[in-house]
Amino acid sequence: MTNSIGYKKHSIGYSLAVALLSAICGIALSQERVVVIDAGHGGSYVKGKTDGSQAGYGASSNNAHSASKRYVEKDLTLEYALEVGRAFEASARAKQLGIRCVQTRTTDRSMAAISRAATAVENSAAVFISIHFNASRDRTAHGTKAFVSSETHPDWEYMHFNNPYADRDKAFSARLVEKVAKALQPYGGDPSKAAVHGDRRGDGGYLKDGLRTLGFARMDTHMYKSVMTLLEVEFIDNPRVEAWLLNPKTKDQVRKDCAAAIVEAVCDHIEGYRPPPFPLKAKGR
Numbered sequence: 001m002t003n004s005i006g007y008k009k010h011s012i013g014y015s016l017a018v019a020l021l022s023a024i025c026g027i028a029l030s031q032e033r034v035v036v037i038d039a040g041h042g043g044s045y046v047k048g049k050t051d052g053s054q055a056g057y058g059a060s061s062n063n064a065h066s067a068s069k070r071y072v073e074k075d076l077t078l079e080y081a082l083e084v085g086r087a088f089e090a091s092a093r094a095k096q097l098g099i100r101c102v103q104t105r106t107t108d109r110s111m112a113a114i115s116r117a118a119t120a121v122e123n124s125a126a127v128f129i130s131i132h133f134n135a136s137r138d139r140t141a142h143g144t145k146a147f148v149s150s151e152t153h154p155d156w157e158y159m160h161f162n163n164p165y166a167d168r169d170k171a172f173s174a175r176l177v178e179k180v181a182k183a184l185q186p187y188g189g190d191p192s193k194a195a196v197h198g199d200r201r202g203d204g205g206y207l208k209d210g211l212r213t214l215g216f217a218r219m220d221t222h223m224y225k226s227v228m229t230l231l232e233v234e235f236i237d238n239p240r241v242e243a244w245l246l247n248p249k250t251k252d253q254v255r256k257d258c259a260a261a262i263v264e265a266v267c268d269h270i271e272g273y274r275p276p277p278f279p280l281k282a283k284g285r
C-alpha cells in the first residue's frame, strides 16, 4: 500500500516534472528558428581556386565584378548579408516567429564551403540562404535567380549530394526570387526574369562553390530539414543592371528593400511550414 502510494506520489511528481519540462522545452523549441545567412565568397585569392574549380573545400574569394569594376561580388554579398541581419532584427513579425539570424561571416575573410555549411549544422538552421551576385559572358543577362540542390545527381557529377527535399527547396526559392525581384522592380529589376534552377547539369544548373556549400550542408543537415538556397540577387557585370542596382544615390535603399523581401519570404516559410515526414527517401538512389 505504502509502496503503491509512494509510487503513485512519485508518478504524479514525475509526470508534473515531465509536463513542466516539456512545456518549457516546447516553448523554447517553438520560439527559436535559426536562419543562416551566408555572404558568398570573401577574403583574398587562393591560388588555383575558382568557382569552376572542383579541387579542395574552399570557396573562391571572389567571382563577379561589376561592369565598371568598381564593385566586387564578395563585398556586396557581405553588405547585403549584414543588411538582412538588420532587417531580421527590425522585423516585429520575425521576432514573433522566434527567428534568430546567424551570419557565416561578418568580415572580409576566406571561408571554406564546408565551414559555411557547418554554421547551418551547428545551429540546426531552419533556413540557409547563400547570397551571391551573378555574372554572364554576354553581359546582357539580368534577373534574380536561385539555385537549389537537385533531387538526384549522376555519379559522375561532383555535386552528387541528393536532395529529398528538392521540391520544398524549390517552392521556397520561387517565393524568395519573386519577392526579391518585385522589391527590385521599382529601381529597374525585371520579375519576368526571376527563376529557380537545380544544380544538376541539364537542370539549368552548373558546378559552383556556393552549391557545393549547399551540398555539404544538405549532406549534414538532412535530419534538421533546413531549407537551402543560393540566391543570385542580380547580374552585376551587366552595365544596365549596375546603373540601377549600384547607383550611389539609391543603392542603400535598393539593398534595404531587397533585405526586407528576403525577411518576408523567410517569415512566410516559417509561418506556414510543416516538416515533411521522416525518413524521406531520395529518389533514384
Ligand SMILES: [Zn+2]
Binding pocket: 040, 041, 063, 064, 073, 132, 133, 210
Ligand atoms: Zn558567387
